Amino acid sequence: MTRCLALCLLATLPLLAQPAKFDAAAVERGRTQFKSSCGFCHGDDATGNRAxxxxxxxSLSHDTDGDTLGPIIRNGRPDQGMPAFNTLSAAQLADMVLFLHKQAYDALHSASVPRDYPLKKLLTGNAAAGKAYFEGAGGCAACHSVTKDLAGIASKYTPLDLQQRMLYPAGPGRRTATVTLPGGKVMEGRLVHADEYEVAITAADGWYRSWPAATVKVEIHDPLAAHKAQMPKYTDADVHNLFAYLVTLK
Ligand code: HEC
Ligand code: HEC
Structure with missing residues (x-):
């Protein structure tokens, strides 16, 4: 709290003297574009959903006019479930980036946006519907049991951790990658890192190796692939209902 007060004051003082200006028409275009391309995963207001x-x-707080966000949006992080949006025009991208900056500005400067907003949103679901989804259409019961591996999961983690674990079970340590080098040589190993710039593995001989992502072909093998494959299939209601159910597993 004190930390937030200090930060908010620091952030507000210069801005009071010089309020941030956002081109309202561009923000609205960005909002519409964001809602249709990104809202399904990040939430229409960008406060998070299944992503x-x-x-x-x-990446947003470090961004200036799209220098950080632009490459992430254009290239995606396919191995993490973030698709590439490489057909957006420069204008569409700029509008969305502006919309995101405006949302972040509003969140920081409006006392009405609670710090734990994603949690509040997550807990609006219906536990009984979540249970039915877990056992039925969601297919969760094929791999999980609420009396075995998920027993007491809500006591193990805070709701936000639980959300994180369900949507992104920490898997980097489990993933392996096959990297094909420009000359055709194939290397395999445990995946250390993969993003739009760099790919790194620890090879079977124990050596760490990395390459600029653009120079190699990479195939990632993820033991969690089947779990993650569920992600794009959830509707918003499913996600909220599932959490309402999982938090009852004390
Ligand atoms: C199918 C779901 C999906 C869609 C659609 C999607 N994203 Fe993502 N996005 C993700 C996931 C999952 C991550 C987390 C990736 C990771 O862990 O590195 C992510 C990460 C990001 C990040 C990096 C956040 C950070 O941690 O710094 C940005 C920025 C982003 N997305 C913007 C967008 C924008 C803008 C759009 C629409 C043009 C979009 N995303 C559409 C799933 C999605
Ligand atoms: C094909 C198998 C599979 C399916 C289907 C599946 N999962 Fe998973 N899930 C996994 C694996 C594997 C893990 C990683 C377990 C670990 O970390 O030990 C995991 C992790 C989790 C975790 C985190 C557990 C922890 O202790 O960190 C939660 C919560 C979870 N899944 C919920 C679900 C829900 C809800 C569904 C249905 C919508 C689902 N899973 C569908 C395989 C699956």
């Missing part, structure tokens, strides 16, 4: 909250993402 992370963007308003608190460091």
């Amino acid at each position: 992370p909250d963007l308003l608190r993402a460091t």
Whole structure:
């Protein structure tokens, strides 16, 4: 709290003297574009849904006019479930980036946006519907049991951790990759890192190796692939209902 007060004051003082200006028409275009391309995963207001909250993402706070966000949006992070949007025009991208900055600005400057907003949103579901989805259409019961591996899961983690674990079971350590080098040589190993710039593995001989992502062909093998494959299939209601159910597993 004190930390927020100090930060908010620091952030507000210069802005009071010089309020941020956002071109309202561009923000509205960005909002519409964001809603149709990104809202399904990040939430229409960008506060997160089945994909992370963007308003608190460091990639947004470090961004100036799309220099950080642009490459992430254009290239995606396919191995993490973030698709590439490489057909957006420069204008569409700029509008969306502006919309995100405006949302973050509003969140920081409006006392009415609670710090734990994603949690509040998540807990609006219906536990009984979540249970039915878990056992039925969601297919969760094929791999999980609420009396075995998921028993007491809500006591193990805070709701936000639980959300994180369900949507992104921490898998980097489990993933392996097959990397084909420009000369055709194939390397395999445990995946250390993969993003739009760099790919790194620890090869079978124990050595760490990395390459610029653009120079190699990479195939990632993920033991969690089947779990993650569920993600795009959830509707908003499913996600909220599932959490309402999972938090009852104390
Ligand atoms: C199919 C779901 C999906 C869609 C659609 C999607 N994203 Fe993402 N996005 C993700 C996931 C999952 C991540 C987390 C990736 C990771 O962990 O690195 C992510 C990460 C991001 C990040 C990085 C956040 C950070 O941690 O710094 C940005 C920025 C982003 N998305 C913007 C967008 C924008 C803008 C759109 C629409 C043009 C969009 N995303 C559409 C799933 C999606
Ligand atoms: C094909 C198998 C599969 C399906 C289907 C599946 N999962 Fe998973 N899930 C996994 C695996 C594997 C893990 C990683 C377990 C671990 O970390 O030990 C996991 C992790 C989790 C975790 C985190 C557990 C922890 O202790 O960190 C939760 C919560 C979860 N899944 C919920 C679900 C829900 C809800 C569904 C249905 C919508 C679902 N899973 C569908 C295989 C699956």
